[in-house]
Amino acid sequence: MARYVVDVMPKPEILDPQGKAVLGALPRLGFEGVLDVRQGKRFEIEVEGEASDDVLAEVIKMAGTLLSNPVIEDFEVHVEGSTVGGGKHSAEALA
């Protein structure tokens, strides 16, 4: 069994109202010195069999079509607890 992690974050040029809400709440709760907060999603995906480049390609496709909205979000896929197929991926890599 292989576990993949997909991190989905709003693109830098996209306004992130959830992150801004957290940023606004921090000083009220006594936390100073925070410059910016961005909020995104994290998916942990358990797949049958061993981690491989084929499975990684499937997960990247999944991330680009179901887990993220390519208009407003970027994603990264990495394998948990393995050196196979790590690294950054963006929606552009699908094209």
Place this chain on the structure above:
Amino acid sequence: MARYVVDVMPKPEILDPQGKAVLGALPRLGFEGVLDVRQGKRFEIEVEGEASDDVLAEVIKMAGTLLSNPVIEDFEVHVEGSTVGGGKHSAEALA
């Protein structure tokens, strides 16, 4: 400027309806072989100054009080692009 990443995931014993919805949608979209999906949140927090153990302690406090619900969620804090103060943390570490 230091950037911290806080990953917030539902505890293993907690039902995760968002993850289950994704898991149910995958076969319909032609993705086979996925055993489980868990969905959580990812926060990227930019803090003034250099990464240090003091700042890490602040971010852990932030994660435990504002960014996660300790009843149903676990969190991990790590520093991006640095070796200072990485590693796993759970809400229990605050007690």
